[in-house]
Amino acid sequence: MVENDSDSGGLDPVDWEEFRADARRMLEASIDQLQQVAEHPWQQVPETVKAGYGVQALGQSAADMVTRITQDVLPYHGGNIHPKFWGWVQGSGLASDLIAGMAAAVINANTGGRDHGANYMERAVIDWTRQKMGMPEGSNGVLVSGTSQATVIAFQAARVRVLPELRKTGQGAVRLTAYAGAGIHNATIKALELLGIGANNLRLVPLVEGQMDLAALRRQLAADRAAGALPFLLVGMAGSVDLGTYDDLNGLADLAKDEDLWLHVDGAFGAWTRIAEEPWRSLSDGIGRAHSIALDFHKWMYVGYDCGLVLIADEVAHRAAFAARPSYLEAAERGLAGGDPWFCDYGIDLSRGNRALKIWTALEMYGEAALGAAITDNCRLAGVMAQAVEARPDMRLAAPVVSNVCVFTARDDLAPEAQSVLNSEIAQSLQESGEAVFSTTRVRGVVMLRAAITNHRSRASDIQAGIAAVARLAQGG
Amino acid sequence: MVENDSDSGGLDPVDWEEFRADARRMLEASIDQLQQVAEHPWQQVPETVKAGYGVQALGQSAADMVTRITQDVLPYHGGNIHPKFWGWVQGSGLASDLIAGMAAAVINANTGGRDHGANYMERAVIDWTRQKMGMPEGSNGVLVSGTSQATVIAFQAARVRVLPELRKTGQGAVRLTAYAGAGIHNATIKALELLGIGANNLRLVPLVEGQMDLAALRRQLAADRAAGALPFLLVGMAGSVDLGTYDDLNGLADLAKDEDLWLHVDGAFGAWTRIAEEPWRSLSDGIGRAHSIALDFHKWMYVGYDCGLVLIADEVAHRAAFAARPSYLEAAERGLAGGDPWFCDYGIDLSRGNRALKIWTALEMYGEAALGAAITDNCRLAGVMAQAVEARPDMRLAAPVVSNVCVFTARDDLAPEAQSVLNSEIAQSLQESGEAVFSTTRVRGVVMLRAAITNHRSRASDIQAGIAAVARLAQGG
Numbered sequence: 018m019v020e021n022d023s024d025s026g027g028l029d030p031v032d033w034e035e036f037r038a039d040a041r042r043m044l045e046a047s048i049d050q051l052q053q054v055a056e057h058p059w060q061q062v063p064e065t066v067k068a069g070y071g072v073q074a075l076g077q078s079a080a081d082m083v084t085r086i087t088q089d090v091l092p093y094h095g096g097n098i099h100p101k102f103w104g105w106v107q108g109s110g111l112a113s114d115l116i117a118g119m120a121a122a123v124i125n126a127n128t129g130g131r132d133h134g135a136n137y138m139e140r141a142v143i144d145w146t147r148q149k150m151g152m153p154e155g156s157n158g159v160l161v162s163g164t165s166q167a168t169v170i171a172f173q174a175a176r177v178r179v180l181p182e183l184r185k186t187g188q189g190a191v192r193l194t195a196y197a198g199a200g201i202h203n204a205t206i207k208a209l210e211l212l213g214i215g216a217n218n219l220r221l222v223p224l225v226e227g228q229m230d231l232a233a234l235r236r237q238l239a240a241d242r243a244a245g246a247l248p249f250l251l252v253g254m255a256g257s258v259d260l261g262t263y264d265d266l267n268g269l270a271d272l273a274k275d276e277d278l279w280l281h282v283d284g285a286f287g288a289w290t291r292i293a294e295e296p297w298r299s300l301s302d303g304i305g306r307a308h309s310i311a312l313d314f315h316k317w318m319y320v321g322y323d324c325g326l327v328l329i330a331d332e333v334a335h336r337a338a339f340a341a342r343p344s345y346l347e348a349a350e351r352g353l354a355g356g357d358p359w360f361c362d363y364g365i366d367l368s369r370g371n372r373a374l375k376i377w378t379a380l381e382m383y384g385e386a387a388l389g390a391a392i393t394d395n396c397r398l399a400g401v402m403a404q405a406v407e408a409r410p411d412m413r414l415a416a417p418v419v420s421n422v423c424v425f426t427a428r429d430d431l432a433p434e435a436q437s438v439l440n441s442e443i444a445q446s447l448q449e450s451g452e453a454v455f456s457t458t459r460v461r462g463v464v465m466l467r468a469a470i471t472n473h474r475s476r477a478s479d480i481q482a483g484i485a486a487v488a489r490l491a492q493g494g
Numbered sequence: 495m496v497e498n499d500s501d502s503g504g505l506d507p508v509d510w511e512e513f514r515a516d517a518r519r520m521l522e523a524s525i526d527q528l529q530q531v532a533e534h535p536w537q538q539v540p541e542t543v544k545a546g547y548g549v550q551a552l553g554q555s556a557a558d559m560v561t562r563i564t565q566d567v568l569p570y571h572g573g574n575i576h577p578k579f580w581g582w583v584q585g586s587g588l589a590s591d592l593i594a595g596m597a598a599a600v601i602n603a604n605t606g607g608r609d610h611g612a613n614y615m616e617r618a619v620i621d622w623t624r625q626k627m628g629m630p631e632g633s634n635g636v637l638v639s640g641t642s643q644a645t646v647i648a649f650q651a652a653r654v655r656v657l658p659e660l661r662k663t664g665q666g667a668v669r670l671t672a673y674a675g676a677g678i679h680n681a682t683i684k685a686l687e688l689l690g691i692g693a694n695n696l697r698l699v700p701l702v703e704g705q706m707d708l709a710a711l712r713r714q715l716a717a718d719r720a721a722g723a724l725p726f727l728l729v730g731m732a733g734s735v736d737l738g739t740y741d742d743l744n745g746l747a748d749l750a751k752d753e754d755l756w757l758h759v760d761g762a763f764g765a766w767t768r769i770a771e772e773p774w775r776s777l778s779d780g781i782g783r784a785h786s787i788a789l790d791f792h793k794w795m796y797v798g799y800d801c802g803l804v805l806i807a808d809e810v811a812h813r814a815a816f817a818a819r820p821s822y823l824e825a826a827e828r829g830l831a832g833g834d835p836w837f838c839d840y841g842i843d844l845s846r847g848n849r850a851l852k853i854w855t856a857l858e859m860y861g862e863a864a865l866g867a868a869i870t871d872n873c874r875l876a877g878v879m880a881q882a883v884e885a886r887p888d889m890r891l892a893a894p895v896v897s898n899v900c901v902f903t904a905r906d907d908l909a910p911e912a913q914s915v916l917n918s919e920i921a922q923s924l925q926e927s928g929e930a931v932f933s934t935t936r937v938r939g940v941v942m943l944r945a946a947i948t949n950h951r952s953r954a955s956d957i958q959a960g961i962a963a964v965a966r967l968a969q970g971g
Binding site: 024027029030036039040041043044046047051059061066070071072073074078082083086089092094096098104107108109110112113114115116117118119120122123124125126127128131132133134135137138141142144145162164166169173176183184186187188189190192193203204206207208209210211212213214215216217218258259316319321322324341344347349351365366367368370371374380381382383385386387388390394397398441444445446448449454456458459473474475 | 517
């Protein structure tokens with residue numbers, strides 16, 4: 018019974034030499050973009066280009082696709098690859114991402130499980146990071162899209178630790194409470210909402226000089242316990258989003274032990290001062306004593322989006338919160354269904370992409386020394402920016418620069434509301450002119466300019482030019 | 495005050511021509527892999543190669559990295575790119591992923607928000623999919639890593655609909671119940687666990703001929719309401735994981751309306767019969783009437799991992815479950831902080847990679863007709879496999895083939911336990927020999943061979959060869 022093999026023929030190229038020529042053209046255009054990145058800041062997407070993104074799905078040659086992508090896609094990036102981009106906290110990307118991206122596209126790994134290279138590489142990358150963070154051997158982890166996901170996974174592990182039947186029964190009427198310093202990143206709040214714990218059950222502990230007030234925290238814990246709540250989670254900051262400050266992580270670790278709390282550290286960008294020079298390295302001292310750490314590679318390790326990691330010291334607790342193997346996912350001793358443990362047992366996703374290869378390529382190609390030097394540079398540049406701000410009579414820092422974040426107002430001499438209007442206006446105008454990208458945040462009610470420098474392409478001259486441009490606009494220029 | 499510009503110099507290549515040469519070498523090796531994919535099935539990673547993945551982070555040339563990746567990474571893929579791979583439900587990848595992957599690497603978009611090209615493209619891709627699914631105009635969506643994430647997001651939106659204060663207060667003592675057919679994918683169970691609702695509050699409704707028994711469902715709903723529970727969610731299957739069966743989605747939509755339930759459809763792979771020929775297209779009839787749909791592009795649309803989508807008909811309900819803008823994320827009228835709505839307001843992730851470009855490139859390059867034809871082919875091939883099984887006296891199908899999934903035992907004449915041992919052994923041996931990849935599942939307590947054909951590279955001759963290899967091993971060959 019030989020079947021007729023006439024079918025649609027699949028989707029691979031019919032003419033491979035033609036496809037090679039097209040792909041080569043895409044590669045050259047991609048490298049051109051990288052090489053000339055300083056000349057092409059963010060620009061708004063023209064309406065005609067937006068309209069052209071509308072899906073027709075009629076079928077086109079690879080050659081036409083390369084032309085369309087080169088003309089209508091590459092130029093309209095989000096600006097974060099440019100040397101004068103310091104908005105929000107966004108990494109600038111690496112040339113190694115292009116190398117890794119090609120290989121990853123043709124490997125097309127599903128890293129949810131099974132026995133293949135990408136999973137072994139993921140373990141290697143996680144273990145290196147664990148060591149750098151100072152977490153004990155045997156600690157576990159899983160690569161995720163970013164710190165938001167990492168936070169959800171860590172909090173769920175923390176919750177299952179105190180409510181072992183939670184996966185079956187749900188949380189029910191138990192009132193769990195969590196603790197973090199005022200100014201904690203919204204990822205913590207969103208995770209508590211998602212898990213059904215509720216944002217009202219997060220206690221925002223006042224800060225003293227940018228760090229959680231441990232005495233106030235102890236009082237709050239005692240009050241909550243007296244009121245019948247079950248405190249389960251303490252969230253420390255390694256690099257706060259507004260000002261780049263760090264909690265006293267050793268102090269938090271001691272307190273978490275005393276109070277039997279799960280200590281999670283939000284180290285989205287700030288964890289990486291672990292590989293910087295002093296005095297910045299010490300900021301993250303104690304981070305390895307946490308029960309869990311959330312961090313990103315796509316911010317201060319500059320690796321392409323998206324790419325984060327949750328590290329969990331207790332593998333058993335991590336597994337207890339997520340592992341599940343229905344019959345269609347049973348493991349085997351040998352063959353493709355081997356390779357235990359499977360990463361799907363450590364998180365939400367069953368299908369998972371290959372994030373390990375771009376991290377591994379970056380770590381191996383640049384090396385820890387060069388990556389650490391770039392991070393150190395970024396901290397120094399935040400200091401350069403602070404000096405440039407302080408040298409201008411009308412500008413004022415919101416707070417001393419601690420790490421890589423510099424927040425300031427362009428005209429301290431104006432009334433608060435006028436400052437807010439002016440600073441917002443300056444941020445928008447400099448984005449539009451392509452001169453520099455600052456974002457904004459509110460400090461003591463005033464909208465201020467904010468630079469978070471996680472950009473290996475920035476030089477001191479870029480910083481000086483950025484502040485000069487702010488000064489010009491601040492004086493109506 | 496001119497600052498000294500002496501720093502570590504950043505991480506971009508010093509010699510761009512050298513980098514171009516290295517990158518070109520990576521591209522040629524990557525295309526070689528695609529072109530010769532049929533000759534290179536899955537193989538186990540040698541211990542020496544695994545050891546070589548250990549991170550040294552000493553710094554290496556791009557040239558060395560390309561050599562290492564070519565020798566030690568490309569060959570150890572997960573097998574799913576091979577034409578005789580039908581294990582689990584894994585997509586086979588596309589040549590267009592390589593084009594899109596290069597561009598995406600140098601754009602390095604963070605699609606969490608702001609005003610740039612990748613976000614407009616994501617909206618275009620979502621809107622095309624919405625139309626294909628038959629969801630009403632104005633329906634919303636967000637690209638995610640896969641159906642597991644999509645399920646979590648949809649369920650949370652469904653929960654906030656019935657408990658509007660949930661984000662603040664948590665779920666508390668309210669007992670929410672959810673309903674799905676027996677055999678629902680584990681993603682539904684894991685989502686209910688994660689959200690703190692609890693797997694015990696999922697009612698598994700018996701199936702009649704592969705579809706949820708609606709009368710039994712109504713009885714269960716009445717009993718739960720009488721017992722004080724709050725039913726909130728009905729989960730339909732469009733392509734069950736074990737057998738590729740479909741619920742009566744129109745029947746579920748009618749019932750959901752009557753009973754005021756949120757209807758979510760798990761269409762991870764099966765939603766895509768929407769663009770296949772009849773009779774397969776009709777299987778997913780009614781899917782557009784759901785409140786939410788979870789589906790993947792990385793399975794039956796063959797796009798590279800990871801790449802899924804949640805569609806939610808009610809944008810307001812979607813936004814109500816996730817939107818949040820702390821001061822450091824305030825939107826602006828113009829500049830980079832424009833571009834509302836931001837995707838971070840529709841899901842868990844604040845930082846998000848660029849999944850739209852690889853989908854868009856695939857849709858535009860291959861077109862709906864060719865993608866639909868490949869899906870149709872896959873269904874036909876499942877039928878070819880079923881015929882080949884039925885033509886062998888000792889082989890037996892677990893159930894009639896409905897879509898692209900074919901489950902069978904190699905020796906129906908053996909006792910159940912002996913069948914389980916033999917089928918497992920055959921799956922592992924064929925994986926190791928590289929002849930074909932089946933996975934296994936349990937049907938009526940027996941481990942059986944399972945093929946889920948989501949592979950545009952498979953031809954009928956591959957299917958015949960795969961079954962012949964099973965037959966040989968089943969007879970001790």
